[in-house]
Amino acid sequence: xxxxxxxxxxxxxxxxxxxxxxxxxxxxxxxxxxxxxxxxxxxxxxxxxxxxxxxxxxxxxxxxxxxxxxxxxxxxxxxxxxxxxxxxxxxxxxxxxxxxxxxxxxxxxxxxxxxxxxxxxxx
Amino acid sequence: xxxxxxxxxxxxxxxxxxxxxxxxxxxxxxxxxxxxxxxxxxxxxxxxxxxxxxxxxxxxxxxxxxxxxxxxxxxxxxxxxxxxxxxxxxxxxxxxxxxxxxxxxxxxxxxxxxxxxxxxxxxxxxxxxxxxxxxxxxxxxxxxxxxxxxxxxxxxxxxxxxxxxxxxxxxxxxxxxxxxxxxxxxxxxxxxxxxxxxxxxxxxxxxxxxxxxxxxxxxxxxxxxxxxxxxxxxxxxxxxxxxxxxxxxxxxxxxxxxxxxxxxxxxxxxxxxxxxxxxxxxxxxxxxxxxxxxxxxxxxxxxxxxxxxxxxxxxxxxxxxxxxxxxxxxxxxxxxxxxxxxxxxxxxxxxxxxxxxxxxxxxxxxxxxxxxxxxxxxxxxxxxxxxxxxxxxxxxxxxxxxxxxxxxxxxxxxxxxxxxxxxxxxxxxxxxxxxxxxxxxxxxxxxxxxxxxxxxxxxxxxxxxxxxxxxxxxxxxxxxxxxxxxxxxxxxxxxxxxxxxxxxxxxxxxxxxxxx
Numbered sequence: 052x053x054x055x056x057x058x059x060x061x062x063x064x065x066x067x068x069x070x071x072x073x074x075x076x077x078x079x080x081x082x083x084x085x086x087x088x089x090x091x092x093x094x095x096x097x098x099x100x101x102x103x104x105x106x107x108x109x110x111x112x113x114x115x116x117x118x119x120x121x122x123x124x125x126x127x128x129x130x131x132x133x134x135x136x137x138x139x140x141x142x143x144x145x146x147x148x149x150x151x152x153x154x155x156x157x158x159x160x161x162x163x164x165x166x167x168x169x170x171x172x173x174x
Numbered sequence: 175x176x177x178x179x180x181x182x183x184x185x186x187x188x189x190x191x192x193x194x195x196x197x198x199x200x201x202x203x204x205x206x207x208x209x210x211x212x213x214x215x216x217x218x219x220x221x222x223x224x225x226x227x228x229x230x231x232x233x234x235x236x237x238x239x240x241x242x243x244x245x246x247x248x249x250x251x252x253x254x255x256x257x258x259x260x261x262x263x264x265x266x267x268x269x270x271x272x273x274x275x276x277x278x279x280x281x282x283x284x285x286x287x288x289x290x291x292x293x294x295x296x297x298x299x300x301x302x303x304x305x306x307x308x309x310x311x312x313x314x315x316x317x318x319x320x321x322x323x324x325x326x327x328x329x330x331x332x333x334x335x336x337x338x339x340x341x342x343x344x345x346x347x348x349x350x351x352x353x354x355x356x357x358x359x360x361x362x363x364x365x366x367x368x369x370x371x372x373x374x375x376x377x378x379x380x381x382x383x384x385x386x387x388x389x390x391x392x393x394x395x396x397x398x399x400x401x402x403x404x405x406x407x408x409x410x411x412x413x414x415x416x417x418x419x420x421x422x423x424x425x426x427x428x429x430x431x432x433x434x435x436x437x438x439x440x441x442x443x444x445x446x447x448x449x450x451x452x453x454x455x456x457x458x459x460x461x462x463x464x465x466x467x468x469x470x471x472x473x474x475x476x477x478x479x480x481x482x483x484x485x486x487x488x489x490x491x492x493x494x495x496x497x498x499x500x501x502x503x504x505x506x507x508x509x510x511x512x513x514x515x516x517x518x519x520x521x522x523x524x525x526x527x528x529x530x531x532x533x534x535x536x537x538x539x540x541x542x543x544x545x546x547x548x549x550x551x552x553x554x555x556x557x558x559x560x561x562x563x564x565x566x567x568x569x570x571x572x573x574x575x576x577x578x579x580x581x582x583x584x585x586x587x588x589x590x591x592x593x594x595x596x597x598x599x600x601x602x603x604x605x606x607x608x609x610x611x612x613x614x615x616x617x618x619x620x621x622x623x624x625x626x627x628x629x630x631x632x633x634x635x636x637x638x639x640x641x642x643x644x645x646x647x648x649x650x651x652x653x654x655x656x657x658x659x660x661x662x663x664x665x666x667x668x669x670x671x672x673x674x675x676x677x678x679x680x681x682x683x684x685x686x687x688x689x690x
Contacts, residue, residue, distance in 0.1 A: 055389075055408050143181065160203055167207035 118170050122162070129158050182250035188236060189248065189255075191229035191263055195323035198225030202316030211309075215286075218315035219278040225319060226274065229326075230267040233260060246689035247332065251395060254332035254470075254689055261535055261685035262329040262462040269454040269542040270322045272660050276447035276550055277314055281654030283560070286310040287445045287553065288354045289362075296359045311354060317347040318451065325455055329462030332470070334384045334394040334420070337463060341380065341423070344459060345373050348452060352444040357560035365443025372426065372436045380423025386416030396471035397690055403474040417472055417479060424467065427460035430520060431489040434513045438501075441509035446561060449505065450549035453512050454542035461519050461538060465531060468523065470688045476526070483524055484616055491517030491623035498630045504552060504563045507630055508545065511589055514627050515541055518604050521616045525607030532686035533603035536679060540596035540671050547664025548585045550657055551578060557648040568634065570643030575650040579638045581665055586631040588668045591624055596671030603679070 096103075132154065140147045165171055186193070202218055209217050237260050246256040255263070280286040288310030294300050324344030331337035353366030388394055390412040391402035403413065426433040441449045472479065494514030501507040519541075522533040555562055555571065555578075562568075572579035588595035601624065605617045653661060671678060 055412075146181065157200060160200055164203050164207045 115173070118165070122165065125158060125161065129155065182252070183248065185245065185248035185255075187232075187239075188245070189253070190232040190236075191267070192323050192326050194225055194229045194232065195319050195326065198222065199316045199319035199323060202319060206313055206316065214312040215278075215280060215309065218312045219274075222274055222278075222315045222319055223271065226267055226271045226322070230264065230271070233264045233267060236260060237264070241689075243689045251397065252333040252336045253327070253330050254396075254466075255330045256687065256689035257685040258465070258531060258535065258688050259330040259462070261682065262458060262538075263326045265535070265539050265542070266322060266325050266329065266455055266458055266462075269458065269539075269546065270318070270325075270451070272543070272546050272663050273447060273451040273454055274315075274318060275656040275660040276450055276546070276553065277318060279447070279553070279654050279656045280309070282553060282556070282651055282657065283356070284309075285356065287356055287447055288314055289356045289359060292354055296363075301359075305356065310356060314351060314354060314448075317351050320344075321347040321351070321451075322455065325459035328459045329466070331463070331466070332396050334387065334396075334399075334467075334471075337467075338377070338381055338384060341377060341427070341463075344456070345377070345427075348448075348456065349373065351448045351451075352440055354448070355443070355445040358443070361443040362445065363443075365440045369436055369440045376423045376426035376433070379419045379426075383416045383419030383421075383423060386412050386419060388416075390416060396466070399471045400474060400690060403472070413475065414478060417475065418482075420467060421464075421479070421483070424460060424464045425486065428457060428464060428516045428519070429513050430486050430516050431493040431513065432486075434490070434494070434516075437513055438497075438506045438509040441512070442503060442505045442563075446505070446549050446553045450546045453508070453545045453549065457512070457516065457519075458538040458542060461516075461523070461534060465523055465534060466688060469531065470690055480524055480526075480613075483520060484613065487517050487520035487524060487616055488619045489517075490514065490520060491619055492626075495623040495627040498627060501630065502565045504565060504568065504634070507565070507634070508548060508552075511627065511630075512545065514623060515589075517623065518601060518620060521608045521613070521620050522604035524613055524616060525604070525609075525611035526613075527607075527611060528683070528686040529607040529610050531688075532679075532682040533600075533607040535682040535685060536603050536675075537600040539678060539682075540600040540668070543664045543667040543671075544585055544588045544596060547661050547668065548582070548589075550653075550661040550664060551582050551585070553657060554578065554651050554653055555648055556651055557646075562648040565634065565637065567646060567648055569637045569641035570647050571650070572639035573643050574647060578650045581661070583635050583638065584665065585668065586635055588672070590628040590631045594669075594672045596668045596675070599671055599675040599679075 133151070136147070136151050140151065198221055202221060205214060205217050205221065236255070241255070241257050241260055243256075246259075247254050277287075284306070285308055290304045290308035290310055291300075292311065294304060321344045324340050324342075324347070328337060328340035328344055331340050349366055349370040352369055353363050355362035384394060387399060390406055390408045390410075391399045392406070393399060393402065406413075422433060426436075429437040441453065444452065468479065468483075491514050494510050494512075494517060498507055498510035498514065501510060515537075519534055519537055522530050522537055524530065525533065552563060553561060555568065557567075571582075584595070588597040591597040591601045601620075605620055608614070608617050608620070
């Protein structure tokens with residue numbers, strides 16, 4: 052377990068354990084359960100807490116959510132950059148504040164563009 | 175916290191070209207938001223041209239002031255604007271200006287080559303209305319500016335992380351630009367999705383390669399990587415895996431076999447002006463970055479990568495040439511020819527040393543101008559459905575419009591590498607560098623593939639001149655001022671670099687050094 056790549060052996064071991072547990076569980080299941088291969092009504096339906104399963108697993112989301120998700124990601128990333136900045140800006144002085152102002156201004160530019168293009172209006 | 179933070183010194187004189195382009199792109203977004211629709215195209219075009227021109231002036235000023243090892247690095251050595259970097263920046267700007275002229279052309283069809291509203295469903299009533307009347311999206315100008323600024327950063331990045339950021343900055347606008355064709359919109363969108371997905375994979379490879387190299391060298395900047403290659407006590411396999419992954423990311427961008435599969439689809443689907451921009455500028459940027467990685471960061475593992483990249487260069491040349499023979503669409507043919515040209519450029523890079531670098535720089539400029547002119551001509555040959563790019567449609571074009579057919583013939587001869595064209599000088603330089611660097615086997619395959627590649631070009635020439643024009647032979651539109659300018663510049667430079675290449679060769683020779 053030493054050497055530069057040694058720690059990866061742990062990861063490999065974990066992977067092996069995972070495979071063994073899952074495989075073992077399935078094998079134990081197969082050995083213990085009775086085998087009655089008649090397709091009774093509802094036997095192969097997905098279990099949904101006693102409710103009848105709803106048809107189809109393919110749900111469509113309206114495309115207009117996309118623009119909000121997109122803008123959210125933008126400002127989430129901005130926030131991530133703001134945290135380390137908030138720790139050091141007092142030490143750096145005006146220059147650091149100006150730099151972050153430029154960064155935020157560029158993002159604001161994008162928001163301005165989205166607003167003018169009416170991307171923010173819920174149709 | 176008692177630590178003091180030291181801030182990187184920024185040499186603004188060196189960074190101006192990039193700052194101007196990024197700033198102008200942001201202003202372009204504002205123009206998009208606030209300038210009335212009728213004015214947007216003019217304002218954006220003038221703004222973009224001015225910005226590129228100003229950036230070019232800054233590059234020339236810096237070149238005139240002199241670049242030395244002392245003033246090359248800036249921003250904590252993350253950016254290295256050395257002689258080769260400056261040459262590449264200048265070349266990218268010049269090629270960018272010429273392809274921007276194509277992007278700005280609005281007289282060939284109503285509204286120009288770009289779609290007005292990319293979000294409108296293809297084939298719907300609204301789509302037919304916008305295709306007939308509305309003028310094309312002007313977002314293409316800021317996108318092109320962002321892409322170009324990213325390329326300038328990419329060729330001067332002295333650090334794998336900065337390089338990755340630049341790679342994304344110039345790739346993302348290109349993905350969008352590919353999807354904006356006015357005609358054949360589904361093809362265009364398909365091209366964009368393919369390019370985006372494969373490009374994302376390539377970026378992921380690049381990033382994982384950065385991680386591996388960091389694992390080996392404990393650094394991501396090229397100087398430390400160079401220093402640590404011989405001293406690091408980490409397993410050498412890490413370096414090799416990292417370098418291989420970095421190379422996959424970069425070879426995808428230069429369209430080398432086996433990472434070339436996107437090229438024909440994207441070149442065909444993208445709006446032709448954008449294809450010209452990609453073929454000239456993306457190629458130059460990607461090769462600039464690749465050369466810097468290999469020459470500055472990893473030159474000590476030369477023995478490891480030269481044979482592998484040599485095989486890739488041979489494959490690229492041969493596969494590109496052979497598949498070009500089978501194409502029936504001119505845009506696809508030029509795409510495969512661009513794949514083969516990536517192989518020739520790789521041969522130059524592998525030649526090594528100053529000769530290899532200068533031959534690559536020269537080739538990039540010569541090829542860029544020729545390919546922009548060729549795509550400019552492709553935008554002119556059109557019928558009611560837009561550009562007629564199928565090969566059979568070009569039959570007999572020489573009888574219909576002998577002038578344009580002669581110009582295209584000249585360009586094809588330049589691609590084939592005949593003397594008195596830039597193609598000959600460029601290939602000569604590249605092969606010369608490879609022989610000088612002891613890579614004669616690459617030159618043998620290079621000459622072989624050149625012979626194969628001449629066949630598709632000659633076939634087009636024969637079709638244009640020796641076939642009778644049919645009923646379906648399209649007419650050649652009268653180019654607007656912008657396309658004429660781009661075409662003329664491209665053809666003249668192709669001729670000049672064939673007849674009197676010495677000034678650019680000298681420039682490239684002087685520029686052929688990276689500063690570590």
